[in-house]
Amino acid sequence: xxxxxxxxxxxxxxxxxxxxxxxxxxxxxxxxxxxxxxxxxxxxxxxxxxxxxxxxxxxxxxxxxxxxxxxxxxxxxxxxxxxxxxxxxxxxxxxxxxxxxxxxxxxxxxxxxxxxxxxxxxxxxxxxxxxxxxxxxxxxxxxxxxxxxxxxxxxxxxxxxxxxxxxxxxxxxxxxxxxxxxxxxxxxxxxxxxxxxxxxxxxxxxxxxxxxxxxxxxxxxxxxxxxxxxxxxxxxxxxxxxxxxxxxxxxxxxxxxxxxxxxxxxxxxxx
Amino acid sequence: xxxxxxxxxxxxxxxxxxxxxxxxxxxxxxxxxxxxxxxxxxxxxxxxxxxxxxxxxxxxxxxxxxxxxxxxxxxxxxxxxxxxxxxxxxxxxxxxxxxxxxxxxxxxxxxxxxxxxxxxxxxxxxxxxxxxxxxxxxxxxxxxxxxxxxxxxxxxxxxxxxxxxxxxxxxxxxxxxxxxxxxxxxxxxxxxxxxxxxxxxxxxxxxxxxxxxxxxxxxxxxxxxxxxxxxxxxxxxxxxxxxxxxxxxxxxxxxxxxxxxxxxxxxxxxxxxxxxxxxxxxxxxxxxxxxxxxxxxxxxxxxxxxxxxxxxxxxx
Numbered sequence: 081x082x083x084x085x086x087x088x089x090x091x092x093x094x095x096x097x098x099x100x101x102x103x104x105x106x107x108x109x110x111x112x113x114x115x116x117x118x119x120x121x122x123x124x125x126x127x128x129x130x131x132x133x134x135x136x137x138x139x140x141x142x143x144x145x146x147x148x149x150x151x152x153x154x155x156x157x158x159x160x161x162x163x164x165x166x167x168x169x170x171x172x173x174x175x176x177x178x179x180x181x182x183x184x185x186x187x188x189x190x191x192x193x194x195x196x197x198x199x200x201x202x203x204x205x206x207x208x209x210x211x212x213x214x215x216x217x218x219x220x221x222x223x224x225x226x227x228x229x230x231x232x233x234x235x236x237x238x239x240x241x242x243x244x245x246x247x248x249x250x251x252x253x254x255x256x257x258x259x260x261x262x263x264x265x266x267x268x269x270x271x272x273x274x275x276x277x278x279x280x281x282x283x284x285x286x287x288x289x290x291x292x293x294x295x296x297x298x299x300x301x302x303x304x305x306x307x308x309x310x311x312x313x314x315x316x317x318x319x320x321x322x323x324x325x326x327x328x329x330x331x332x333x334x335x336x337x338x339x340x341x342x343x344x345x346x347x348x349x350x351x
Numbered sequence: 352x353x354x355x356x357x358x359x360x361x362x363x364x365x366x367x368x369x370x371x372x373x374x375x376x377x378x379x380x381x382x383x384x385x386x387x388x389x390x391x392x393x394x395x396x397x398x399x400x401x402x403x404x405x406x407x408x409x410x411x412x413x414x415x416x417x418x419x420x421x422x423x424x425x426x427x428x429x430x431x432x433x434x435x436x437x438x439x440x441x442x443x444x445x446x447x448x449x450x451x452x453x454x455x456x457x458x459x460x461x462x463x464x465x466x467x468x469x470x471x472x473x474x475x476x477x478x479x480x481x482x483x484x485x486x487x488x489x490x491x492x493x494x495x496x497x498x499x500x501x502x503x504x505x506x507x508x509x510x511x512x513x514x515x516x517x518x519x520x521x522x523x524x525x526x527x528x529x530x531x532x533x534x535x536x537x538x539x540x541x542x543x544x545x546x547x548x549x550x551x552x553x554x555x556x557x558x559x560x561x562x563x564x565x566x567x568x569x570x571x572x573x574x575x576x577x578x579x580x581x582x583x584x585x586x587x588x589x590x591x592x593x594x595x596x597x598x599x600x601x602x603x604x605x606x607x608x609x610x611x612x613x614x615x616x617x618x619x620x621x622x623x624x625x626x627x628x629x630x631x632x633x634x635x636x637x638x639x640x641x642x643x644x645x646x647x648x649x650x651x652x653x654x655x656x657x658x659x660x661x662x663x664x665x666x667x
Contacts, residue, residue: 185366188362189366189370189373192370192644192648193370193644194599194600194602194603195603196603197603197637200621200625201378201633201637203625204378204630204633205377205378281494284494284496284497285494285496285607288496288607288610289606289607289610289622290622304496307500308500311503311504311508312508318497318500318501318504321497322494322500322501325493325494325497326489326492326493326494326497329491329492329494330488330489333488
């Protein structure tokens with residue numbers, strides 16, 4: 081791996097982002113348009129990737145589905161970072177105190193619940209929705225970022241420039257946000273990219289089992305679930321949403337790997 | 352070592368207690384009680400009260416929590432609201448599909464990943480290495496349920512080697528049962544195998560940078576001998592940790608994969624129970640899975656500390 085994987089990664093991610101944003105303004109067909117007469121068509125000039133069992137245009141649905149996936153995963157990563165990073169910084173500033181202990185034990189507790197189980201519990205209570213998928217994936221992300229930022233901050237707290245800040249009279253809070261946070265931001269960007277890709281996979285899995293975005297909002301996971309019953313009649317329906325997921329996740333992983341090597345030259349070893 | 356195990360055991364118990372509180376009280380927040388759901392909107396108040404008493408819903412929440420956890424400790428998971436059968440029996444039946452599936456997938460991913468990782472590490476930087484690493488990138492990016500669909504399309508529909516879903520049952524013989532678990536296990540194993548291959552490879556490469564490897568090379572051993580005799584055993588430690596952690600991912604992943612193949616395992620049970628508002632089953636299955644994850648993490652920690660004494664001192 082080298083930093084060069086940023087280029088294919090960025091191209092893939094940029095394409096998907098463009099499709100997602102573009103779907104806000106234009107899609108080849110309206111995804112709410114049912115056209116039963118033209119159902120389950122294969123690729124043609126009119127419908128680039130064919131139509132589904134309701135005659136909806138697959139390409140348009142994939143564009144809108146990209147929006148759903150990206151929105152869910154992005155907000156979930158935002159929750160994970162927004163809660164996890166301050167917790168981690170706080171724990172590191174009070175290292176080995178009871179607050180640190182409490183935060184880290186809380187982390188261990190959340191780690192005992194795979195994202196899917198959190199989603200199942202939330203769904204059992206509030207019913208399935210895209211919002212609940214966001215919350216489930218977001219909760220799952222919190223300990224990841226808390227652990228990462230605590231670990232990285234702990235080693236920074238022994239450095240001279242932090243000592244200088246302490247001598248200058250800055251409190252733990254200001255040091256954490258003015259000196260520690262900027263120094264761990266590279267790590268956070270890289271981990272954020274990786275969690276983003278895991279979030280896309282989790283969202284796809286949740287909406288596949290019906291715990292994510294609900295009809296009529298198109299999502300890649302549910303498109304796959306719907307295609308399963310028609311798998312002998314129209315195998316192409318099961319193909320495109322899966323490829324969309326793979327492209328997105330692959331792009332984010334390549335981007336994350338590349339960014340890590342680019343931002344942290346110490347890791348740029350011959351591997 | 353004993354002290355380390357005891358400390359870990361205490362924190363394991365604490366985790367389980369807090370987790371059971373969370374599971375119970377989060378799910379019990381649900382508006383509407385199971386009794387009125389079962390009897391419908393036209394239920395008479397006295398029938399409702401009788402059913403609530405029968406299901407044990409008429410006592411305060413904290414008493415029901417104690418009854419639930421106390422029961423689980425003695426193997427009594429309560430009675431399903433929908434089927435009126437003991438939850439423990441329902442879970443036991445399903446466990447005989449989910450657990451073998453997860454173990455099958457774990458075995459597959461380990462059997463694929465270790466040799467491939469070793470092979471890639473021994474040819475670091477070569478064309479073969481890049482191809483393997485490219486495949487692992489792809490393996491990590493493929494959602495396992497989509498891979499499962501592709502397997503069904505190829506091996507079940509096109510070639511007809513396997514059935515597209517369902518479970519033959521252990522009564523039909525071990526071979527038939529394993530055959531119906533084959534495609535699900537492959538689908539489940541693929542992403543884990545990709546991750547494990549990468550871990551195996553990078554762990555080996557890390558070890559190969561150690562001084563004792565240079566010493567072994569200096570005394571005249573070939574790269575191959577060093578790799579197999581000295582590097583492999585040391586590199587396996589982090590790999591074993593990941594294998595342990597993957598087991599909990601596999602259990603969770605099995606929930607989704609079971610839906611692709613219509614396997615009547617724990618995953619199907621949990622989704623049915625949600626749809627039928629059979630909350631006691633949902634609670635018990637979730638708690639069982641959390642229990643499995645926590646126990647495995649504990650065992651991995653202990654095994655790790657047993658192999659590497661330095662870790663017995665460290666906090667984390």
